[in-house]
Amino acid sequence: MELKEEGARTGDGPAAEVPPLRRIVVESETVPIRVGDYAGPPDPEYGKEPWQLAAGLDGEPTWIEERMRTEGLSIAYGDKRAVKDVSIEVNSGEVLALIGPSGCGKTTLLRSLNRLVELTPAAKRTGRIILDDQDVDSFDVTHLRSRVGMLFQQPNPFPMSIFDNVAYGLRERGSKKPRRRQLEPIVVDALERAGLWDEVSSNLNHPALALSGGQQQRLCIARSLAVSPEVLLLDEPCSALDPISTGIIEETIVELRSEVAIVIVTHNLQQAARIADRVAFMYLGDMVESGPAGQVFGAPREARTQEYVGGGFG
Amino acid sequence: MNIEVRTAAPGPRPKPGRRARPEHHTGWSIGDRVGLAAAWAAGISLCVVAAVIVLFMAWKGLQFLHLDMLTSSPEASMDQSKSGGFLDPLVGTLLLTVIGIAIAVPVGVGIAVWLTEYGKPAGLARLVESGVEVVAGTPSIVLAIFGLLVFQQGFMGIFSFTAAGGAVFGRSFIAAGSMMALIALPLVIGSTREALNSIPRHVREASYALGKDRASTIRRVLLPSARSGIATGATLGMGRICGDTAIVVVLLGASMQTTPESGPLGLLRGTGSTLTSYVYNNSPAGEGNAPDKAYAAAFVLLMIVLLLNFVVGLIGKRNKPQWN
Numbered sequence: 001m002e003l004k005e006e007g008a009r010t011g012d013g014p015a016a017e018v019p020p021l022r023r024i025v026v027e028s029e030t031v032p033i034r035v036g037d038y039a040g041p042p043d044p045e046y047g048k049e050p051w052q053l054a055a056g057l058d059g060e061p062t063w064i065e066e067r068m069r070t071e072g073l074s075i076a077y078g079d080k081r082a083v084k085d086v087s088i089e090v091n092s093g094e095v096l097a098l099i100g101p102s103g104c105g106k107t108t109l110l111r112s113l114n115r116l117v118e119l120t121p122a123a124k125r126t127g128r129i130i131l132d133d134q135d136v137d138s139f140d141v142t143h144l145r146s147r148v149g150m151l152f153q154q155p156n157p158f159p160m161s162i163f164d165n166v167a168y169g170l171r172e173r174g175s176k177k178p179r180r181r182q183l184e185p186i187v188v189d190a191l192e193r194a195g196l197w198d199e200v201s202s203n204l205n206h207p208a209l210a211l212s213g214g215q216q217q218r219l220c221i222a223r224s225l226a227v228s229p230e231v232l233l234l235d236e237p238c239s240a241l242d243p244i245s246t247g248i249i250e251e252t253i254v255e256l257r258s259e260v261a262i263v264i265v266t267h268n269l270q271q272a273a274r275i276a277d278r279v280a281f282m283y284l285g286d287m288v289e290s291g292p293a294g295q296v297f298g299a300p301r302e303a304r305t306q307e308y309v310g311g312g313f314g
Numbered sequence: 315m316n317i318e319v320r321t322a323a324p325g326p327r328p329k330p331g332r333r334a335r336p337e338h339h340t341g342w343s344i345g346d347r348v349g350l351a352a353a354w355a356a357g358i359s360l361c362v363v364a365a366v367i368v369l370f371m372a373w374k375g376l377q378f379l380h381l382d383m384l385t386s387s388p389e390a391s392m393d394q395s396k397s398g399g400f401l402d403p404l405v406g407t408l409l410l411t412v413i414g415i416a417i418a419v420p421v422g423v424g425i426a427v428w429l430t431e432y433g434k435p436a437g438l439a440r441l442v443e444s445g446v447e448v449v450a451g452t453p454s455i456v457l458a459i460f461g462l463l464v465f466q467q468g469f470m471g472i473f474s475f476t477a478a479g480g481a482v483f484g485r486s487f488i489a490a491g492s493m494m495a496l497i498a499l500p501l502v503i504g505s506t507r508e509a510l511n512s513i514p515r516h517v518r519e520a521s522y523a524l525g526k527d528r529a530s531t532i533r534r535v536l537l538p539s540a541r542s543g544i545a546t547g548a549t550l551g552m553g554r555i556c557g558d559t560a561i562v563v564v565l566l567g568a569s570m571q572t573t574p575e576s577g578p579l580g581l582l583r584g585t586g587s588t589l590t591s592y593v594y595n596n597s598p599a600g601e602g603n604a605p606d607k608a609y610a611a612a613f614v615l616l617m618i619v620l621l622l623n624f625v626v627g628l629i630g631k632r633n634k635p636q637w638n
């Protein structure tokens with residue numbers, strides 16, 4: 001598979017105020033494309049039809065269930081509107097990839113979902129964000145963040161042992177201090193789900209910052225999983241990692257999607273094609289188009305999406 | 315490809331066909347060369363001065379230092395063979411350092427955390443910053459006189475000896491230690507702030523993203539991450555406290571022997587001396603006129619301070635969390 005970058009187009013004609021798009025062309029015959037074709041019985045509980053995924057990393061069918069959605073969400077930093085009137089659903093059972101050129105508001109949208117954007121004093125939000133039919137503003141922010149976990153671009157374990165990193169979110173939750181023996185099963189389970197257990201099982205007391213970058217990032221996944229979130233937000237989680245670590249993380253993400261709703265921001269369209277079930281394309285703060293990965297990459301409805309994803313898929 | 319390397323300084327252009335080599339200072343003007351030579355010479359001479367200080371003090375100190383000087387108290391005698399050792403000043407130095415640091419570290423870390431993690435209102439933060447700078451820039455003799463003023467107030471009587479007429483003496487380990495804390499405080503604040511500032515923002519956000527509030531993020535992530543910075547500041551502060559003389563002379567009484575007051579905290583309320591005041595008193599400049607003892611004590615003091623500097627270097631290299 002080969003990625004080619006065509007030079008940035010210079011704005012000609014009316015496109016003068018719109019920054020040029022970088023066009024990425026994929027030259028390959030074996031790009032895995034998922035098509036949202038139906039299989040299996042409808043889910044009676046939610047009245048929705050599950051999708052079976054075409055050849056992906058695991059190809060396991062999953063049940064789709066809405067966890068979060070935004071309604072007319074806009075975020076502005078002072079006068080600058082970074083996210084404009086975005087309405088989108090986040091479902092468990094699938095991976096949603098946010099793609100778009102740099103500065104289009106992907107990170108801002110992602111950080112608004114766990115209200116981390118509130119740490120930026122200039123940021124103002126309008127519109128609603130709903131988690132399991134409840135407005136996120138009605139939650140205590142610490143409670144919201146334990147239900148909506150986040151992974152960052154740079155691996156950032158805390159300077160403590162591997163065990164303590166994973167147990168970090170569990171401690172000081174109640175009035176009673178949990179004992180290590182009580183925490184251990186949860187920590188082990190989180191490490192297993194993050195695909196790190198086999199590598200660290202014998203040295204849980206070693207400092208986390210001595211792990212490799214890829215292991216650190218998986219430790220951060222385990223740290224988020226330990227508090228059993230319903231939604232996991234990933235902001236370019238592989239951009240600081242080597243291809244092998246990236247592959248392992250991608251496998252982990254695909255495995256997790258049956259239990260946790262996953263939103264991933266990525267600049268790597270091939271990565272989006274590999275792991276995403278649904279893709280949303282953003283441009284200058286607008287949600288231009290969202291839909292099944294196969295459709296967005298294979299037959300985009302909007303010209304701007306077409307321009308960004310290129311014609312190289314399929 | 316023909317790459318020509320030119321140094322920034324103006325100078326004769328290299329002849330065509332001949333490549334200029336940066337390691338040959340062909341393009342350097344006379345002024346630049348003189349400047350470079352002067353900088354080089356200054357660096358070398360500083361090394362020489364440092365070596366001479368250490369070697370001279372080692373030669374003089376080891377010549378007169380006996381182990382029993384470290385274990386015996388000073389005695390009042392003009393005869394150097396009978397004037398005892400400097401156990402009391404040695405213990406005084408250690409005690410004063412411990413008191414000063416025990417006050418400076420919690421206060422300094424608290425101020426540094428407030429400045430870096432809260433810092434609001436901004437005006438107050440700037441005021442605190444200038445306050446720290448003022449304290450850092452105040453000569454220790456001024457701090458000492460100020461301390462005497464404070465600790466001689468009637469309500470400060472519990473911290474030192476009160477004479478029969480009710481006059482408060484104002485001189486004690488606590489009084490001197492408090493002012494010593496002010497000397498160490500800017501160093502603790504400075505290196506703690508530096509350590510906190512070097513922690514990437516996303517590390518804090520990772521803690522918030524796990525549902526932690528700011529207080530527990532500070533306690534569980536930021537302070538442990540800043541541990542080596544705090545230790546560096548504390549050690550630098552200890553070095554400064556060990557070396558200060560003015561506060562000891564004015565506020566500790568600089569008595570020959572440690573003289574505790576009665577009561578449970580009598581030692582802290584009493585007076586004493588440190589190696590610096592001992593060296594001063596025994597040197598030809600002071601009244602003691604026991605230069606042998608002064609050299610021996612000065613050597614011990616120098617070793618303590620050099621050891622602290624060495625520890626600073628060790629801490630700086632270790633335990634500092636590195637995020638890429």
Ligand SMILES: Nc1ncnc2c1ncn2[C@@H]1O[C@H](COP(=O)(O)OP(=O)(O)OP(=O)(O)O)[C@@H](O)[C@H]1O
Pocket residue numbers: 077080081082100101102103104105106107108109120122
């Ligand atoms: N803290 C901030 N203050 C002011 N403006 C900001 C801030 N953070 C982001 N912005 C602006 O908001 C817009 C969206 O930024 P955002 O980081 O969400 O983009 P992004 O799609 O994640 O970009 P990238 O792909 O480069 O990470 C940008 O124009 C950016 O300049």
Ligand SMILES: [Mg+2]
Pocket residue numbers: 106107108235265
């Ligand atoms: Mg971003």
